[in-house]
Amino acid sequence: xxxxxxxxxxxxxxxxxxxxxxxxxxxxxxxxxxxxxxxxxxxxxxxxxxxxxxxxxxxxxxxxxxxxxxxxxxxxxxxxxxxxxxxxxxxxxxxxxxxxxxxxxxxxxxxxxxxxxxxxxxxxxxxxxxxxxxxxxxxxxxxxxxxxxxxxxxxxxxxxxxxxxxxxxxxxxxxxxxxxxxxxxxxxxxxxxxxxxxxxxxxxxxxxxxxxxxxxxxxxxxxxxxxxxxxxxxxxxxxxxxxxxxxxxxxxxxxxxxxxxxxxxxxxxxxxxxxxxxxxxxxxxxxxxxxxxxxxxxxxxxxxxxxxxxxxxxxxxxxxxxxxxxxxxxxxxxxxxxxxxxxxxxxxxxxxxxxxxxxxxxxxxxxxxxxxxxxxxxxxxxxxxxxxxxxxxxxxxxxxxxxxxxxxxxxxxxx
Amino acid sequence: xxxxxxxxxxxxxxxxxxxxxxxxxxxxxxxxxxxxxxxxxxxxxxxxxxxxxxxxxxxxxxxxxxxxxxxxxxxxxxxxxxxxxxxxxxxxxxxxxxxxxxxxxxxxxxxxxx
Numbered sequence: 001x002x003x004x005x006x007x008x009x010x011x012x013x014x015x016x017x018x019x020x021x022x023x024x025x026x027x028x029x030x031x032x033x034x035x036x037x038x039x040x041x042x043x044x045x046x047x048x049x050x051x052x053x054x055x056x057x058x059x060x061x062x063x064x065x066x067x068x069x070x071x072x073x074x075x076x077x078x079x080x081x082x083x084x085x086x087x088x089x090x091x092x093x094x095x096x097x098x099x100x101x102x103x104x105x106x107x108x109x110x111x112x113x114x115x116x117x118x119x120x121x122x123x124x125x126x127x128x129x130x131x132x133x134x135x136x137x138x139x140x141x142x143x144x145x146x147x148x149x150x151x152x153x154x155x156x157x158x159x160x161x162x163x164x165x166x167x168x169x170x171x172x173x174x175x176x177x178x179x180x181x182x183x184x185x186x187x188x189x190x191x192x193x194x195x196x197x198x199x200x201x202x203x204x205x206x207x208x209x210x211x212x213x214x215x216x217x218x219x220x221x222x223x224x225x226x227x228x229x230x231x232x233x234x235x236x237x238x239x240x241x242x243x244x245x246x247x248x249x250x251x252x253x254x255x256x257x258x259x260x261x262x263x264x265x266x267x268x269x270x271x272x273x274x275x276x277x278x279x280x281x282x283x284x285x286x287x288x289x290x291x292x293x294x295x296x297x298x299x300x301x302x303x304x305x306x307x308x309x310x311x312x313x314x315x316x317x318x319x320x321x322x323x324x325x326x327x328x329x330x331x332x333x334x335x336x337x338x339x340x341x342x343x344x345x346x347x348x349x350x351x352x353x354x355x356x357x358x359x360x361x362x363x364x365x366x367x368x369x370x371x372x373x374x375x376x377x378x379x380x381x382x383x384x385x386x387x388x389x390x391x392x393x394x395x396x397x398x399x400x401x402x403x404x405x406x407x408x409x410x411x412x413x414x415x
Numbered sequence: 416x417x418x419x420x421x422x423x424x425x426x427x428x429x430x431x432x433x434x435x436x437x438x439x440x441x442x443x444x445x446x447x448x449x450x451x452x453x454x455x456x457x458x459x460x461x462x463x464x465x466x467x468x469x470x471x472x473x474x475x476x477x478x479x480x481x482x483x484x485x486x487x488x489x490x491x492x493x494x495x496x497x498x499x500x501x502x503x504x505x506x507x508x509x510x511x512x513x514x515x516x517x518x519x520x521x522x523x524x525x526x527x528x529x
Binding site: 116190 | 418419420421436438439440441442444445446448458466477479481482483485488507517519520521522523525
């Protein structure tokens, strides 16, 4: 069996298992709960954790990524990212496998093991450590035939020809809502809501007499709507509505606080590969993330690295990279099945020391990326980038693109 | 099982409520109020709810039962169950990720003299 086949089984088997994780659902009946919820015209907020700023692309250093800037917030479960070159189709693609300890705890433990909060809390440190192993994918545009011009990046002939490993530790912040306790003001608002419900006179005047007659049965739809309308217009219900609104507002504010907080991570990356794909590379990076509003964010990378020379006698090249990305949802009202598409614009500048002539001493890259979520946890990234030089090879500018499929098993496991 | 939220019971019966909350930090509270006579209020709050239960003997009167789970993570799942003398009279089994709203519910207990 080829290594490609082995990896497919290794990655896809747990994916299929997680996809099959049971999803509970329940139709809304017009029992007492259903009736009150119909009467409350406003629904309480409960949006998803903001997943758009979490990185499910392979690391940028892998050469297999549509991303230009790395995120300090990465997917925790086993992630499989299969991405292929837009122009040069790669038969093997690239596989990214999570090295996050918490991913393996989840994979090894019985289903539901970390569902309870006390168990989840025991892995606070483990959840801060994430990492990935990327095999295969594209190399760098090197001058393999010695004609002084850069060749198109080669595709890895075997997955093991291109090997990128990255480990990252998140030392400040989190977007995981399970990392945050419920604040006192929210608990107070919930208590007020429940007290308002318990003491509401509409219960005595309108609701109890109706449900007493039902002898355990639910209201039919028309009667439910009529009673809900009657109650919603009652002045006695105003305290419940007000408490409900206050609770909804505070929950939304708390969610927004979490989604717009800073997240910072330190990362170390190593890329080792066969020489036809390019030189080995090593780097350390500081990565920051700042949410602006739900689904919009700024991302920052500061990276110092070393590129090993491919030529005998040539010194290694030292690199310094500064990168920035802005992302936001676009195409309001468009949902292909997994949510609203997002648009990102990124700029990164890289300086080199000891770069051999005629290589430039710096490269600037401008990129744009669209991500189309086609279903929950599955998205199609499409990126186009422009660089003022082909890195380390010539003073020519270059346009390149990526398209692929990303699987976010954090999301798939929640289905 | 009478589970439409209006439950008739008899004084002296045992009221037992159980919670199972999963996949969230949560503050779950239940309040049981005896409006008619003693105005007894029982509360339960825990920021890290897993499983919890409470039980007491019912006295005559009308009780309002309200529960909610403050789940910031949309992946919470909640099971709330009320038993009277071991018989399940109210049960809510909610996958928060599919409901899209903060889970809450209510029931009324009309407890008559034995």
